[in-house]
Amino acid sequence: MTLFHxxxxxxxxxxxxxxxxxxxxxSEYNAFWRCVQAGATYxxxxxxxxxxxxxxxxxxxxxxxxxxxxxxxMKATVDLADLLGLHLVMSRNAGKxxxxxxxxxxxxxTAELVMSRCLPLWVGARGIEFDWKYIQMSFDxxxxxxxxxxxxxxxWMFTRYDLPKSFRLPVTVLxxxxxxxxxxxxxxxxxxxxxxxxxxxxxxxxxxxxxxxxLFLFVTLVHSN
Amino acid sequence: MTGRWRLSLxxxxxxxxxxxxxxxxxxxxxxxxxxxxQQYHLGQQKxxxxxxxxxxxxxxxxxxxxxxxxxxxxxxxxTTEKYLEAQRQNAAAIFILLPQNTSNLxxxxxxxxxxxxxxxxxxxxxxxxxxxxxxxxxxxxxxxxKQAAASxxxxxxxxxxxxxxxxxxxxxxxxxxxxxxPITDNTLVTLExxxxxxxxxxxxxxxxAHYDSYGLAPWLAHGADSNGSGVTILLELARLFQRLYxxxxxxxxxxxxxxxxxxxxxxxxxxxxxxxxxxDHAESSLLHDNVAFVLCxxxxxxxxxxxxxxxxxxxxxxxxxxxxxxLEEVVSSRFPWVGLEMVxxxxxxxxxxxxxxxxxxxxxxIPGFTLSHLEDPKSELRGSILDTMxxxxxxxxxxxxxxxxxxxxxxxxxxxxxxxxxxVQVFKGHMDFQDSxxxxxxxxxxxxxRATQLLDKEPRQMLLVNSLEHEFRRYLLQVHxxxxxxxxxxxxxxxxxxxxxxxxxxxxxxxxxxxIAAYLGIVYYAIQNFGYLYTKLKSVLKTKHA
Numbered sequence: 212m213t214l215f216h217x218x219x220x221x222x223x224x225x226x227x228x229x230x231x232x233x234x235x236x237x238s239e240y241n242a243f244w245r246c247v248q249a250g251a252t253y254x255x256x257x258x259x260x261x262x263x264x265x266x267x268x269x270x271x272x273x274x275x276x277x278x279x280x281x282x283x284x285m286k287a288t289v290d291l292a293d294l295l296g297l298h299l300v301m302s303r304n305a306g307k308x309x310x311x312x313x314x315x316x317x318x319x320x321t322a323e324l325v326m327s328r329c330l331p332l333w334v335g336a337r338g339i340e341f342d343w344k345y346i347q348m349s350f351d352x353x354x355x356x357x358x359x360x361x362x363x364x365x366x367w368m369f370t371r372y373d374l375p376k377s378f379r380l381p382v383t384v385l386x387x388x389x390x391x392x393x394x395x396x397x398x399x400x401x402x403x404x405x406x407x408x409x410x411x412x413x414x415x416x417x418x419x420x421x422x423x424x425x426l427f428l429f430v431t432l433v434h435s436n
Numbered sequence: 437m438t439g440r441w442r443l444s445l446x447x448x449x450x451x452x453x454x455x456x457x458x459x460x461x462x463x464x465x466x467x468x469x470x471x472x473x474q475q476y477h478l479g480q481q482k483x484x485x486x487x488x489x490x491x492x493x494x495x496x497x498x499x500x501x502x503x504x505x506x507x508x509x510x511x512x513x514x515t516t517e518k519y520l521e522a523q524r525q526n527a528a529a530i531f532i533l534l535p536q537n538t539s540n541l542x543x544x545x546x547x548x549x550x551x552x553x554x555x556x557x558x559x560x561x562x563x564x565x566x567x568x569x570x571x572x573x574x575x576x577x578x579x580x581x582k583q584a585a586a587s588x589x590x591x592x593x594x595x596x597x598x599x600x601x602x603x604x605x606x607x608x609x610x611x612x613x614x615x616x617x618p619i620t621d622n623t624l625v626t627l628e629x630x631x632x633x634x635x636x637x638x639x640x641x642x643x644x645a646h647y648d649s650y651g652l653a654p655w656l657a658h659g660a661d662s663n664g665s666g667v668t669i670l671l672e673l674a675r676l677f678q679r680l681y682x683x684x685x686x687x688x689x690x691x692x693x694x695x696x697x698x699x700x701x702x703x704x705x706x707x708x709x710x711x712x713x714x715x716d717h718a719e720s721s722l723l724h725d726n727v728a729f730v731l732c733x734x735x736x737x738x739x740x741x742x743x744x745x746x747x748x749x750x751x752x753x754x755x756x757x758x759x760x761x762x763l764e765e766v767v768s769s770r771f772p773w774v775g776l777e778m779v780x781x782x783x784x785x786x787x788x789x790x791x792x793x794x795x796x797x798x799x800x801x802i803p804g805f806t807l808s809h810l811e812d813p814k815s816e817l818r819g820s821i822l823d824t825m826x827x828x829x830x831x832x833x834x835x836x837x838x839x840x841x842x843x844x845x846x847x848x849x850x851x852x853x854x855x856x857x858x859x860v861q862v863f864k865g866h867m868d869f870q871d872s873x874x875x876x877x878x879x880x881x882x883x884x885x886r887a888t889q890l891l892d893k894e895p896r897q898m899l900l901v902n903s904l905e906h907e908f909r910r911y912l913l914q915v916h917x918x919x920x921x922x923x924x925x926x927x928x929x930x931x932x933x934x935x936x937x938x939x940x941x942x943x944x945x946x947x948x949x950x951x952i953a954a955y956l957g958i959v960y961y962a963i964q965n966f967g968y969l970y971t972k973l974k975s976v977l978k979t980k981h982a
Contacts, residue, residue: 215945227959232961339607340465340937346948353959396900430973
């Protein structure tokens with residue numbers, strides 16, 4: 212029944228994306244092709260990041276087991292390119308704020324799902340050996356979806372010309388949190404030696420907090436005038 | 437446009453899938469090696485297990501249904517009843533977990549295991565039997581299957597819950613597909629060496645021991661007591677008597693011949709071939725002429741009993757009788773707590789197994805006897821994988837060596853009229869048995885499994901045989917190495933790689949599918965009503981600002 216297990220994991224990973232696409236009204240705007248474009252931008256940005264990392268960050272010969280904080284911090288900084296990529300996608304799409312955010316986020320997250328999760332699921336979940344990590348991977352993709360929506364909205368807010376002064380700081384903080392979320396997660400896991408399920412829970416909480424804050428700011432921004 | 441894109445994606449997936457099967461077999465499961473039980477024909481009787489391939493789910497031995505499952509048991513679990521039960525139910529395989537440190541096992545466990553082991557080896561079976569060294573992962577697996585068996589007794593609700601959610605099954609697969617090929621060109625090596633006495637036409641005393649070992653799995657048969665002890669005593673005797681022989685004033689009027697024979701556990705084939713070689717094929721040999729007697733050493737590292745096994749009561753005027761009297765003198769005078777007994781067992785030509793090594797000599801009319809601390813030739817201590825250094829008591833080994841050496845010296849130099857064994861001690865001081873040499877010889881002999889199947893093929897075992905020859909050449913003269921081809925067939929004992937993968941029961945997948953469906957339902961509901969949340973938030977903020 213291991214194909215069944217693969218089906219379980221795939222459904223768990225993919226259905227929220229499908230539901231989000233259908234229910235957010237994107238299908239009415241014929242946004243499929245634009246989402247694919249956003250996905251292509253994601254691929255391009257990842258390629259650039261990989262080249263940059265490979266060129267300027269040689270393998271650290273630090274002590275084994277010692278978590279190289281500074282190195283990982285620098286590597287996480289490269290994730291700023293994600294923000295630039297999102298901004299690029301959004302600037303090329305004309306339309307309302309929500310439309311732009313949703314298109315960018317959907318395309319980006321779907322590309323990440325296909326590239327980084329489909330293959331491990333196909334190879335691993337179909338095998339005879341059972342491991343909980345595939346279910347965790349699928350949950351993780353759900354969390355990523357919410358994360359990217361939040362990130363896209365924060366980027367959009369950051370680039371607005373009519374952003375009130377008082378919002379600058381929270382938006383920047385949220386932006387920083389988004390970029391360094393992966394780094395923070397690894398830090399927590401190392402420091403508190405979290406189990407895999409606990410780490411997933413912490414990640415979900417973190418993403419939830421970030422997305423609620425960004426939602427709050429978004430609503431305030433859009434409907435304050 | 438989208439149609440073409442979909443087609444290319446489909447083609448891409450197809451290519452990826454076709455290249456993946458090799459990746460799939462390298463799934464992350466736990467790899468371990470297992471040692472197969474040996475298998476051989478001896479005469480007409482077949483022994484051992486015939487099968488090797490295992491693809492089965494692991495089960496504890498306590499479970500009622502074992503058909504086509506792999507039975508996993510620890511050393512303490514193996515009993516003849518359970519083994520026969522597994523056979524009767526056509527189990528797929530039997531795995532025996534061997535602890536790393538066998539010296540920690542309680543005595544009765546060791547005894548019962550040895551008994552079951554010897555009984556298991558008597559029969560032939562189609563079920564593959566493997567011995568696996570224990571480690572943490574395998575112990576985890578054992579605990580899991582044992583718990584699964586124990587939960588059979590609990591209520592049906594608990595059982596269903598277990599089978600759906602928490603149970604973890606284990607699938608055991610053999611890692612290699614190579615078929616088992618029988619090997620027919622096995623060779624035996626027998627070493628001989630002589631310390632020539634002072635004079636011509638002297639009678640010869642032969643001291644012999646077989647150096648191979650026997651057990652359930654050949655790669656795990658270290659044979660410390662049986663017969664590492666015999667080899668150790670023989671080599672020490674060679675060293676000490678070489679000192680006596682090197683000095684012309686102390687050279688006795690006997691030739692002393694030493695022989696280390698292979699194939700001892702298979703009816704002493706090495707001995708038989710060596711006797712034939714010397715008596716039938718060699719032009720002149722010490723065995724032709726005057727042989728006083730043959731002393732065979734077999735299992736001498738434990739216990740305060742010593743048995744002299746003879747096939748015919750020695751005649752009162754024979755050298756053997758005289759030597760036996762010397763043995764009794766030495767024991768009663770110096771070691772009175774040792775029980776020395778003679779066991780008279782007639783040679784039964786109809787029987788398929790040869791009990792002791794001296795029987796081979798007796799068949800050719802050469803008088804001889806075997807010295808052993810075992811009374812029963814069919815004792816399970818003579819061939820077990822648990823026969824490790826923990827079965828060896830070095831003090832008793834040394835004591836037995838001293839008994840033999842002193843008796844030999846008193847016999848050869850006729851020391852009875854010089855004084856009692858307590859007064860006249862030949863082997864003491866710098867001529868004493870060296871403890872360090874005894875222990876290092878034992879360690880070397882037990883460091884490598886000395887099963888007959890491995891001695892002529894594996895590099896470490898061949899090195900050991902070469903070392904034994906080297907030892908002979910160090911102390912003895914006229915050292916010869918005889919190589920005989922063996923006329924018994926057996927299958928090669930492979931160390932096979934295995935993998936154990938954790939599987940979940942089928943009901944678990946359905947249960948998980950149900951849970952995921954429920955979760956997706958919640959997500960759908962949440963996303964559908966997201967707009968509601970949005971408007972609520974908007975109104976809250978509007979009221980705040982207004």
